[in-house]
Amino acid sequence: MTTFLLALLIGYASGSVPYGLLLTRAAGLGDIRKIGSGNIGATNVLRTGNKKVAGATLLLDALKGAVPVVLLTFAWGRESGFAAGLGSLLGHIFPLWLGFRGGKGVATGAGAILGAAWWLGLACAAVWLVMARVSRISSLSALVACSAAPLIALATGDHQLALYALALTVLIMARHRDNIRRLLAGEEPRIGSKS
Numbered sequence: 587m588t589t590f591l592l593a594l595l596i597g598y599a600s601g602s603v604p605y606g607l608l609l610t611r612a613a614g615l616g617d618i619r620k621i622g623s624g625n626i627g628a629t630n631v632l633r634t635g636n637k638k639v640a641g642a643t644l645l646l647d648a649l650k651g652a653v654p655v656v657l658l659t660f661a662w663g664r665e666s667g668f669a670a671g672l673g674s675l676l677g678h679i680f681p682l683w684l685g686f687r688g689g690k691g692v693a694t695g696a697g698a699i700l701g702a703a704w705w706l707g708l709a710c711a712a713v714w715l716v717m718a719r720v721s722r723i724s725s726l727s728a729l730v731a732c733s734a735a736p737l738i739a740l741a742t743g744d745h746q747l748a749l750y751a752l753a754l755t756v757l758i759m760a761r762h763r764d765n766i767r768r769l770l771a772g773e774e775p776r777i778g779s780k781s
Contacts, residue, residue: 589662589666590665590666590669591669593654593658593662593666593667593669593670593673594669594670594672594673594676595673596654596658596670596673597654597655597658597669597670597671597672597673597674597675597676597677598673598674598676598677599673599677600650600651600653600654600670600673600674600677601650601651601654601673601674601675601676601677601678601679601681601694602677602678602680602681602682602683602688603646603650603677603681604626604681604683604684604688604689605626605642605643605646605647605650606618606625606626606627606628606630606631606643606647606689607619607626607684609631609639609642609643609646610631610634610636610639610643613636613639615634615636615639618630618631618634621633621634622634622775623775625689625690626684626688626689627643627647627689627690627691627692627693628640628641628643628644628647628693629692629724629725629777631643632777643693644693647678647689647693647694647697648693648694648696648697648700649697650674650677650678650694650697651671651674651675651678651693651694651695651696651697651698651699651700651701652697652698652700652701652707653697653701654667654670654671654673654674654701655667655668655670655671655674655697655698655701655702656701657670658670659701659702664702664746667701667702668702668746668750670698671698671699671701671702671750671754672698672750672753672754674694674697674698675691675694675695675698675754675757675758676757677694678691678694679691679757679761689761690725690728690758690761690762690765691754691757691758691761692724692728692732692758695732695754695755695757695758696710696711696714696731698754699735699751699754702747702750703739703744703747706735706738706739706747706751709734709735709738710731710732710734710735710738711731713727713730713731713734714727714728714730714731715727717730717731718777722776722777723769723774723775723776723777724777725762725765725766725768725769725774726769726774728758728762729758729759729762729765729766732754732755732758732759733755733759735751735752735754735755736748736749736751736752736755738751739751
């Protein structure tokens, strides 16, 4: 139990670094929380029009989910890796440094999945890409890819991985409540749209 909690805290510390906010400020783009949706993630960073900063945010947000999972799985075993992944997502969504108001967790959750099972991460990325190509709506693509993760894991018979993916999916879905409402109303912005 002590190892699990320590892994959770290490993951949280990694996940709570607000790369979107730091990178947009460093690039002279202002406070990302005052642009578009106010989210600190890559999709909102893209609304500034700076694709390089958005790409860097996406990469770093994914890495802060993947790296602790890989390291702690290697050091302490699979369950500790899962705890680190869950912690990284909680850190991104509820960062202490930003008054517990963070991002929606898609890139960090994807990294946490990729770190735990690279093949599942790639499968979810493929689902996201197909949905993004068809719908041009980032949130819809993310919700479909997240929903696919536990189902794909379950289909392989890996119940532990499926439960882990489900926990991440529930957190991401809960953080997308407003997006779901806008999707149902036909008001969700499309990829690349500016504020």
